Amino acid sequence: MTTSEDAKAVATEDTSTNPDANVKVESMAAASDEKEPASTTPETTGGATTTGGTTTTGDSNTDAANNKRKTRDPSSHSHGSNDAGTKTLSDKYSKFKPKKQKTKFNRRNVQWDDKPQHLGSYATPEMQRLFSITVPPPPPPPSADAPKPPKRKIALLLGFVGTNYVGMQINISQRTIQAEIELALYKGGFLSSDNFGFPHKYAWSSSARTDKGVHACAQVCSCKVQIPLDIVISKDDTDKSWTERVRERVNGFLPGDIRVLDVMRVTKNFCAKTQRDKVRYQYMFPSYLLMPRDELLGVFRDVLQGELVETETVLTGRQLKKPNDEQLATLFSKLKSYRATPSQITLLTSTLSEFAGTNSFHNYTNSKPSSDPSCQRYILSFTARTIPVRDGDDVEWIETVVLGQSFLLHQIRKMTSMAIDVTRGACPPGHLGETLRKELNLIVGISPAQGLFLDYSFFELYNKRKVHNDDLMVWGIDSPEGETKGGKDKSDCEVYKRWKDFKDGIVVKKVMEEEESEFNFVRYLWFMEFRFDRDKNYLLGGKEQKEGKGGTVDDGETNTQKEETQQ
Numbered sequence: 001m002t003t004s005e006d007a008k009a010v011a012t013e014d015t016s017t018n019p020d021a022n023v024k025v026e027s028m029a030a031a032s033d034e035k036e037p038a039s040t041t042p043e044t045t046g047g048a049t050t051t052g053g054t055t056t057t058g059d060s061n062t063d064a065a066n067n068k069r070k071t072r073d074p075s076s077h078s079h080g081s082n083d084a085g086t087k088t089l090s091d092k093y094s095k096f097k098p099k100k101q102k103t104k105f106n107r108r109n110v111q112w113d114d115k116p117q118h119l120g121s122y123a124t125p126e127m128q129r130l131f132s133i134t135v136p137p138p139p140p141p142p143s144a145d146a147p148k149p150p151k152r153k154i155a156l157l158l159g160f161v162g163t164n165y166v167g168m169q170i171n172i173s174q175r176t177i178q179a180e181i182e183l184a185l186y187k188g189g190f191l192s193s194d195n196f197g198f199p200h201k202y203a204w205s206s207s208a209r210t211d212k213g214v215h216a217c218a219q220v221c222s223c224k225v226q227i228p229l230d231i232v233i234s235k236d237d238t239d240k241s242w243t244e245r246v247r248e249r250v251n252g253f254l255p256g257d258i259r260v261l262d263v264m265r266v267t268k269n270f271c272a273k274t275q276r277d278k279v280r281y282q283y284m285f286p287s288y289l290l291m292p293r294d295e296l297l298g299v300f301r302d303v304l305q306g307e308l309v310e311t312e313t314v315l316t317g318r319q320l321k322k323p324n325d326e327q328l329a330t331l332f333s334k335l336k337s338y339r340a341t342p343s344q345i346t347l348l349t350s351t352l353s354e355f356a357g358t359n360s361f362h363n364y365t366n367s368k369p370s371s372d373p374s375c376q377r378y379i380l381s382f383t384a385r386t387i388p389v390r391d392g393d394d395v396e397w398i399e400t401v402v403l404g405q406s407f408l409l410h411q412i413r414k415m416t417s418m419a420i421d422v423t424r425g426a427c428p429p430g431h432l433g434e435t436l437r438k439e440l441n442l443i444v445g446i447s448p449a450q451g452l453f454l455d456y457s458f459f460e461l462y463n464k465r466k467v468h469n470d471d472l473m474v475w476g477i478d479s480p481e482g483e484t485k486g487g488k489d490k491s492d493c494e495v496y497k498r499w500k501d502f503k504d505g506i507v508v509k510k511v512m513e514e515e516e517s518e519f520n521f522v523r524y525l526w527f528m529e530f531r532f533d534r535d536k537n538y539l540l541g542g543k544e545q546k547e548g549k550g551g552t553v554d555d556g557e558t559n560t561q562k563e564e565t566q567q
Helices: 003-017 019-033 060-068 125-131 177-187 241-252 293-304 325-335 342-353 411-423 429-435 460-465 494-518 520-530
Strands: 043-045 048-051 054-056 151-160 215-226 258-265 278-286 357-360 376-387 397-404 452-458
Touching: 151 177, 151 241, 151 494, 177 215, 177 241, 177 258, 215 494, 241 258, 258 494, 278 411, 278 494, 293 325, 293 520, 325 520, 342 376, 342 397, 342 411, 342 429, 397 411, 411 429, 452 494, 494 520
Parallel strands: 215 452
Antiparallel strands: 043 048, 048 054, 151 215, 151 258, 278 397, 278 452, 357 376, 376 397
16 A cells, blocks of 8 residues: 555544544645655654654654555556656566677678679770770570589689780779680680679689789689580599680780690689699899999990999999990890800809898898898709700700798899899999898899799699599699609699690790890890999998898889789
C-alpha cells in the first residue's frame, strides 16, 4: 500500500469520528498525491516519533526491523510489465546480449567491382587512342543453355626485347609488355570483356619487373584464364597438348618482339612473384670499356680535338664538347678492335665476386637510405667471361652473370659500372668494399640498359612440392646437365630450343646491333670519363657523407624509370 493510499485510509477513519477533520485530512491526502518532500522535523505522537513519514517506537530492535522494511510496488515483480519507469527483466540483462560479430577481412569478401579499371591497359579508350590500338568489340552473351568455357591457372614462359617498351609492369600512358600480353589474351578469347583491363580479376603476376629497355629470355607470368571451347581439354587433363595450342594462339596476337616460349598448367594458388626462389640476370658490354685510361684519353683527344687538363687526382676534359653522331661513329671504329687481356678478366671476376653475400646496396639504387631494410639483398654469385667473337663481328663482348634472390632498381647496372671502373683503373680496387658500408653514401655511375636481360627464373621449392607431377617449372635452362619437363634430355626439349634460339638469335644479336648503330656504350664511356666527377661521387678525397639516401647520376643517354621496382 502506497503512502497516498495510507493517508486516504486514515482520513476515512478520522472522518467517521470527527467531522471537523475533513479539511485537514483532505489536505494531507493531496500533499501525499503530489509527492511533496516529507518533513524532516520529528513529531511526537503518543509514544512514537514520526520523521519523514516513518514512525519509530521507543524499542530499538523494533525500529531497526522497521528501517529494513521498504515499501515496494508489487507490479515491479512482474516480468511482463511495460509501465513507464519500470525495467523488465530483459532490460535488466540487455547488456549481456551477444554483440554482432564483425566480418574478418578475407580476399573473398573484397568487392572486385569497386576497383577501377587500370589506366595503363589497352581496354581504356585513352590508351587505344594514344597507341592507335584497335580492340575488337565484346562477343554477344551466350545463351543460358550454352556450355561454359573451362578455367585454368596457367604459367607463361616469355621472351621479349624491351627496346620499344617502358618496362614489364603495366603503366599509365606507357607502352608495356604486360599491356601487350593482356591484349593478346583478350583477342585470343582467354579473357572475357568483364576482366579485360582488370589484372586483379584474373590473378596476374610476374616473376620479375624489368626496367625500360631491358630484355628477357625466361620471364614467367601466371594468370587464370578461360580456355575457348574450340581448344579441347580432356576431363582428366591427361592430354597436355592443349597448352601448345594456347601458346600458338597467343603468339598469333603478339608483336614480333614478344614471344610465348611455353605454356603450362599450375596449381590454383601458384603466384609467379612470390614463389620464385631466385633469378639470374646477364649483362653484356664491349671489351673496349676496359681499355686503360691513358690509352682511352688519347683516342678521345684525337677524335674530339680537345686539350686535356691534368689535376691532382684525375685527368679531366670538361672543355671537350659532347660528341655528335659522326664523332661517335669514329670513336666506335677506333675502339672496337680492342681486346681484353686475361689479367683484366681475372680482375673483373674477382671484383664482381665482392658483391656476393648479404650486403646493403643503398648506394646501388635510387633514393633509399642506408637504414631502409629493403636495401639488404642476397647475391649468390657474380661471374664474368668473354664471348667468342662471331664471324663478321669486330667487337669482343664480355658476359657477366649474376644470380640472386632479388634486385633493386638499377642495382645490376650500377654494380657492373663500379666493377668496370675498378678494372680499368678509374677507381681504387679496395674502394668497392667501402661502398657497401652503411655509413658511406656516395653516387655510382649507371651503365646502359641495352646490355641487361633476364636470363632465367627459378622455382625450386614449387617443383619439390610437385615432385610426382609432370608439370614442373624446369626447362633445362638452369644448368648444362639440368633435366627438363618430363625427364627428357634438354637437347630433345622443344622449350629449351626455343629459349636458346631466342637468346642467341634475337636478344644477344639485338644488343650487338644496337651498339653498332646507337653507340650507347661509347656515350656511356665518354660521360664517365669527362662528366662524372669521381673524386666527389666516389668520395676518393676521404670525406664521408652523413647517413642519407644513396644517389644516382643521369648521363642524359641511359633510360631510367621513376618508380621503384624489383628487377
